Amino acid sequence: MAERERRQTPPFGGVFVSHARVMTTDDMGRAIRRMAHEVIERNHGVEELVVVGLQTGGVPVAERLAETLADIEGVRPPVGTLDVALHRDDIGLRPVVPEAVTDLTTDLDGRVVVLVDDVLFTGRTIRAALDALCDFGRPRSIQLAVMVDRGHRELPIRPDYVGKNLPTRRDEVVDVHAAGVDLGVMKK
Amino acid sequence: MSVATDRRTDDLRGRHLLGIDGMDRSDLEEILDLTDTFAEIGRRPIPKVPALRGRTVATVFFEGSTRTRMSFEAAARRLSADTVAFNAGTSSLSKGESIRDTVEVVASYGADLLVVRHSMAGTAHRVAGWTDLSVVNAGDGCHEHPTQALLDCYTLRERRGSLDGMRIAIVGDIRHSRVARSNVLAFTAMGAEVVLVAPATLLPPAIGGWPVTIAHELDPILADLDAVYLLRIQSERITEGLIPSLREYALDFCLTPARLARMRADALVLHPGPTNRGVEISAEAAADGRSVILDQVVNGVSVRMAVLFLLLGSGRQLGAVDAGGSVEGDR
Structure with a gap:
C-alpha cells in the first residue's frame, strides 16, 4: 500500500510497524522474472499484451514486469495505469487521490490485459478493476498478476501469476515498497 | 465576518457549496485537483463511473437556465446518480406554492442533494438552513455562482x-x-x-x-x-x-x-x-x-462532477466509518 494512500485512509491512519521483511529487493526481482516467463509462456510471446498497473501500489510492479518482459522478448508491451477509486463498492472509505491517474490510451479490444497489483487481499479492488476495464473496451482476456497473495478473499477471484503466497492474519498489513516486502501491523 | 466563518464550516468539507466567499486558495485547489480525475473520465470511451450509484441529485431552478442545468445533470449522470428536475415555469409555483414547500416536496422524492437557482440573492443559503440535504448554489440573484x-x-x-x-x-x-x-x-x-x-x-x-x-x-x-x-x-x-x-x-x-x-x-x-x-x-x-x-462548457461538467462527488461521495460515508469502526483493509 502506498504511503500517501495509507496516510489518508481512515481505518488505518496510523503508523506501519514492520514485524518481518518477507522479501528483499532481489527476491522481488527474481519473482518478477519468473512471473514474466510465465506470462510469455502462457501467451506465446508479448505481442498481444497490455500491462495495466493498479493505482497506486500496482504501478511500479507493472513497470518492472514490463521492463522484464522487454528484457526477455525484446519487445516492450504497452503499459497503462488504472485508478479504481470511483468503481469501488466501498467508495468513500478510501480517498480519491488526485495524483492517482488513469492512463489507458491503448485500445484494449482483442488484446490480452495483464492486470498488476502489489497485494491481493479481499479481491474487491480487482472486482472494481474488472468493471472499470470493461468501460475501456473488450479485451480478449484479462489475467491477474500480484506481487503478494495474502489470502482472505471475499469474492471468487484468483490470480494467474503470484510473486509470493503469504499466509497472514486479517489484522496484519502487507507493505510492498522499493526495498522489499514487509509484514506488520498498523499502530495508532 | 462571522457569517463567512460560520458558512465556512458548512462548506465543501461539510455539506454545501453556497459561494466562493469564505473559501481560501487551498479549498479551491483541492476541488481543481480533483477535477483532473473527473476530466479523465470524460475522455473515456464510456464516460461513466458508478461512484454515486443510488444517489439522487435534484435540480431546483426557480429561474431559467439551459447550460447550468444540463451541465449539472450531465455531471450527475456520469457519476451514475439519478436526477430529478424541478422547473419553476411548469410547476405548482405558478399556483402559489412557496419556495420552502417546493423544496420539501422535492426533498421527499428521495433527493440527496439540491442544486438551487433563484433570482433572489441568498436563496441557496435559506434552503440550506431548511433541509438536511446538501445544497449547491447554481446562482442566486446578483450574488454568487460558485x-x-x-x-x-x-x-x-x-x-x-x-x-x-x-x-x-x-x-x-x-x-x-x-x-x-x-x-x-x-x-x-x-x-x-x-x-x-x-x-x-x-x-x-x-x-x-x-x-x-x-x-x-x-x-x-x-x-x-x-x-x-x-x-x-x-x-x-x-x-x-x-x-x-x-x-x-x-x-x-x-x-x-x-x-x-x-x-x-x-x-x-x-x-x-x-x-x-x-x-x-x-x-x-x-x-x-x-x-x-x-x-469552459466541457470543463463545467468535470468541475461539477468533482463538487457532487465531494459532497455526496466522500464525506458522509467517511463519517459513518468513524462511527461504525470495522473497516478492513480491502485489497
Whole structure:
C-alpha cells in the first residue's frame, strides 16, 4: 500500500510497524522474472499484451514486469495505469487521490490485459478493476498478476501469476515498497 | 465576518457549496485537483463511473437556465446518480406554492442533494438552513455562482498552469452579474489580478472593499491583459436606462476583430454564455484560437462532477466509518 494512500485512509491512519521483511529487493526481482516467463509462456510471446498497473501500489510492479518482459522478448508491451477509486463498492472509505491517474490510451479490444497489483487481499479492488476495464473496451482476456497473495478473499477471484503466497492474519498489513516486502501491523 | 466563518464550516468539507466567499486558495485547489480525475473520465470511451450509484441529485431552478442545468445533470449522470428536475415555469409555483414547500416536496422524492437557482440573492443559503440535504448554489440573484467560478479557474489553470500573476479583465455588466462576484473572489484567491471594466452605471454601487482595480475603458489596457472575461449584457435590464443603447455599448466594449488584433497572442478570451454576438463579443472573437468558451462548457461538467462527488461521495460515508469502526483493509 502506498504511503500517501495509507496516510489518508481512515481505518488505518496510523503508523506501519514492520514485524518481518518477507522479501528483499532481489527476491522481488527474481519473482518478477519468473512471473514474466510465465506470462510469455502462457501467451506465446508479448505481442498481444497490455500491462495495466493498479493505482497506486500496482504501478511500479507493472513497470518492472514490463521492463522484464522487454528484457526477455525484446519487445516492450504497452503499459497503462488504472485508478479504481470511483468503481469501488466501498467508495468513500478510501480517498480519491488526485495524483492517482488513469492512463489507458491503448485500445484494449482483442488484446490480452495483464492486470498488476502489489497485494491481493479481499479481491474487491480487482472486482472494481474488472468493471472499470470493461468501460475501456473488450479485451480478449484479462489475467491477474500480484506481487503478494495474502489470502482472505471475499469474492471468487484468483490470480494467474503470484510473486509470493503469504499466509497472514486479517489484522496484519502487507507493505510492498522499493526495498522489499514487509509484514506488520498498523499502530495508532 | 462571522457569517463567512460560520458558512465556512458548512462548506465543501461539510455539506454545501453556497459561494466562493469564505473559501481560501487551498479549498479551491483541492476541488481543481480533483477535477483532473473527473476530466479523465470524460475522455473515456464510456464516460461513466458508478461512484454515486443510488444517489439522487435534484435540480431546483426557480429561474431559467439551459447550460447550468444540463451541465449539472450531465455531471450527475456520469457519476451514475439519478436526477430529478424541478422547473419553476411548469410547476405548482405558478399556483402559489412557496419556495420552502417546493423544496420539501422535492426533498421527499428521495433527493440527496439540491442544486438551487433563484433570482433572489441568498436563496441557496435559506434552503440550506431548511433541509438536511446538501445544497449547491447554481446562482442566486446578483450574488454568487460558485461552480461557474470554479470552472473558469480550472479552464485558466489548464491553459496556463497557474493563475498566479495573471492580469484578468472582467468586462461588462458587473452590477447584475453573480458570475463577476464569484470570479473576483476566486481569481484573486488563486493569485490573479482583476480589473473590472464597465461604464460607471454597470458597476455595483458599493465596490470599495473589492480587491480589484476599476477601468471605464477597455482599449487602453487591452494589450496588457492575460485574459478577457466578457459578461453577457443582460438585455432585460437595459430598460433601466443604464446604457444608452446596445450599439453604443458595443462601440466601447465589444471584443471586435480590431480589438482582438491588439490583444496579446497568448491572451485568452472567456465568456460564461450565452453570448450576444455583436454586443459584448464578435463572432470572430468567439471563434478565435484564443477563445476558450467551449473549453469552459466541457470543463463545467468535470468541475461539477468533482463538487457532487465531494459532497455526496466522500464525506458522509467517511463519517459513518468513524462511527461504525470495522473497516478492513480491502485489497
